[in-house]
Amino acid sequence: TNKFTDLLKKKEKIGSGGFGSVFRCLHILEEKDYAVKRIGLKNNTKKLDWYLGEVRAISSMEHKNVVRYHQSWTDLSCDGFSSDESDHSDSSDESEGSDLYLFIQMEFCPRTLKSRLKTNPTNSQQALLYLHDLLEGLAYIHKSGYLHRDLAKKNIFFGKDKNIKIGDFGLAKKMDDNMSCSHSPHSTTYGKGLHRAPELLENQPFSRKSDLYALGIVFLEMLLSPMKYDDHDTIRNILKIKEGKFPHWLENKFETAILKSLLAKSPNDRPTADELIHLISSKLCKLKEGNENANG
Numbered sequence: 106t107n108k109f110t111d112l113l114k115k116k117e118k119i120g121s122g123g124f125g126s127v128f129r130c131l132h133i134l135e136e137k138d139y140a141v142k143r144i145g146l147k148n149n150t151k152k153l154d155w156y157l158g159e160v161r162a163i164s165s166m167e168h169k170n171v172v173r174y175h176q177s178w179t180d181l182s183c184d185g186f187s188s189d190e191s192d193h194s195d196s197s198d199e200s201e202g203s204d205l206y207l208f209i210q211m212e213f214c215p216r217t218l219k220s221r222l223k224t225n226p227t228n229s230q231q232a233l234l235y236l237h238d239l240l241e242g243l244a245y246i247h248k249s250g251y252l253h254r255d256l257a258k259k260n261i262f263f264g265k266d267k268n269i270k271i272g273d274f275g276l277a278k279k280m281d282d283n284m285s286c287s288h289s290p291h292s293t294t295y296g297k298g299l300h301r302a303p304e305l306l307e308n309q310p311f312s313r314k315s316d317l318y319a320l321g322i323v324f325l326e327m328l329l330s331p332m333k334y335d336d337h338d339t340i341r342n343i344l345k346i347k348e349g350k351f352p353h354w355l356e357n358k359f360e361t362a363i364l365k366s367l368l369a370k371s372p373n374d375r376p377t378a379d380e381l382i383h384l385i386s387s388k389l390c391k392l393k394e395g396n397e398n399a400n401g
């Protein structure tokens with residue numbers, strides 16, 4: 106038996122991918138839900154090293170806007186959980202037939218930003234609030250010496266405490282002394298698609314400013330969410346805005362100024378997370394005062 110998995114009762118699968126699966130589990134003593142990521146290693150030590158990078162990144166962080174890590178362990182069996190149901194349903198992922206499994210136990214987060222925006226669009230004030238909190242999480246990650254490198258709606262979560270949180274440290278990388286990071290063997294997978302900062306297309310190293318660019322795209326996706334565009338139109342609009350062509354309803358707004366600074370072509374023209382936090386806090390204060398005055 107395994108002292109970790111004996112206490113965690115597997116409830117349902119909540120995510121899967123090439124790496125393996127993520128399960129919602131109940132800790133039987135705490136009566137609390139956790140998310141447990143199970144990664145099949147097939148006794149591949151290179152792969153273990155890669156995923157230990159994720160464990161070391163997330164385990165070194167503790168912040169209200171970062172998905173909380175609890176513990177990790179390895180096991181020879183994929184079915185180490187104390188579950189009644191047999192686990193034949195998830196034979197589709199790569200972890201099937203592995204000899205060694207890595208488990209990462211994290212805070213369970215009920216929603217992602219991606220799923221939330223589908224049903225509840227954010228107005229501009231909410232979008233600013235979320236951006237503010239995400240910047241606090243990102244500033245903390247950067248101060249901890251890491252680059253996230255995979256900021257996108259699907260990797261941003263809402264905790265049980267309702268806080269917005271940065272998760273999925275699968276591509277996170279410890280920074281070297283010059284505050285950037287050279288290309289890793291997995292470099293082709295980071296900064297995916299729309300979120301990829303322009304300098305990465307010119308083979309410049311990924312820097313903190315590349316994370317800020319990706320967060321700029323996430324902010325833009327929040328601002329576009331009330332427009333009820335379909336996926337295709339959303340992408341078209343994002344591509345236009347990346348080229349600097351803003352729709353008229355976004356002109357001359359505070360949010361647009363923030364957006365333009367985050368999406369600046371040159372990394373040096375983008376603000377740091379701390380600079381933006383400052384700017385947004387004072388704006389949010391003013392908005393709050395305005396709301397209070399309007400309410401008498």
Ligand code: ATP
Pocket residue numbers: 119120121122123124127140142172211212213214215217259260262272273274275
């Ligand atoms: P993807 O390519 O979908 O992002 P991934 O390999 O990067 O997958 P994760 O993002 O860490 O892996 O997890 C995959 C999915 O599992 C997430 O999209 C999410 O639905 C779910 N998940 C991961 N961590 C948690 C968590 N802490 N709480 C709730 N669900 C989670």
Ligand code: MG
Pocket residue numbers: 259260273
């Ligand atoms: Mg992910």
Ligand code: MG
Pocket residue numbers: 255273274275276
């Ligand atoms: Mg990932």
